[in-house]
Amino acid sequence: GAVVSQHPSWVICKSGTSVKIECRSLDFQATTMFWYRQFPKQSLMLMATSNEGSKATYEQGVEKDKFLINHASLTLSTLTVTSAHPEDSSFYICSGRPVTGSVTGELFFGEGSRLTVL
Amino acid sequence: AQSVTQLGSHVSVSEGALVLLRCNYSSSVPPYLFWYVQYPNQGLQLLLKYTTGATLVKGINGFEAEFKKSETSFHLTKPSAHMSDAAEYFCAVSVSGNTPLVFGKGTRLSVIA
Numbered sequence: 708g709a710v711v712s713q714h715p716s717w718v719i720c721k722s723g724t725s726v727k728i729e730c731r732s733l734d735f736q737a738t739t740m741f742w743y744r745q746f747p748k749q750s751l752m753l754m755a756t757s758n759e760g761s762k763a764t765y766e767q768g769v770e771k772d773k774f775l776i777n778h779a780s781l782t783l784s785t786l787t788v789t790s791a792h793p794e795d796s797s798f799y800i801c802s803g804r805p806v807t808g809s810v811t812g813e814l815f816f817g818e819g820s821r822l823t824v825l
Numbered sequence: 826a827q828s829v830t831q832l833g834s835h836v837s838v839s840e841g842a843l844v845l846l847r848c849n850y851s852s853s854v855p856p857y858l859f860w861y862v863q864y865p866n867q868g869l870q871l872l873l874k875y876t877t878g879a880t881l882v883k884g885i886n887g888f889e890a891e892f893k894k895s896e897t898s899f900h901l902t903k904p905s906a907h908m909s910d911a912a913e914y915f916c917a918v919s920v921s922g923n924t925p926l927v928f929g930k931g932t933r934l935s936v937i938a
Contacts, residue, residue: 750930816868
């Protein structure tokens with residue numbers, strides 16, 4: 708159980724275009740999803756906390772107008788990288804926390820999405 | 826605020842040897858501690874977690890970790906390394922169900938035949 712599916716796994720786009728990444732919790736409901744960014748050979752940096760039915764909470768230094776996050780339902784959160792530039796190239800990972808049974812804060816992660824901006 | 830320190834960005838062991846990956850945490854309240862494993866170009870998979878109770882926690886793939894409050898540590902061990910254990914390992918901490926996980930910088934484990 709507790710499966711998170713992320714799509715697409717790989718995406719290559721031209722500079723200036725927008726890219727949408729989907730994160731779905733397949734067998735649980737998540738009022739909260741977290742989006743992380745991972746640079747090569749580095750740790751995961753929290754970008755934002757996605758709350759179902761409300762605005763996302765962004766970490767300091769993360770441009771909310773560039774990284775649009777929508778959490779329209781208890782099983783789907785999306786990250787849209789707008790007007791992408793090469794420096795946005797990275798590995799993006801989403802994670803979900805079940806509504807019930809996770810008082811410890813355990814997260815379940817998607818497979819990640821590798822974005823390359825040319 | 827919580828933080829995690831993983832000592833050693835890269836650990837190399839021989840196949841069959843003991844694996845020891847170190848993790849120290851900082852938290853003003855009792856923490857929940859996790860170890861995750863990441864294979865190349867993949868997401869994170871939970872290896873094990875400590876919440877409350879028994880301080881020695883057993884996880885998947887033969888891994889275990891011991892919570893030592895006096896040392897603020899949560900080191901990950903495996904008695905005998907296997908080639909398939911080669912991956913990146915992350916230690917993480919949280920203090921409640923409402924806060925995001927805070928990750929260490931990760932330790933890359935290499936297993937030599």
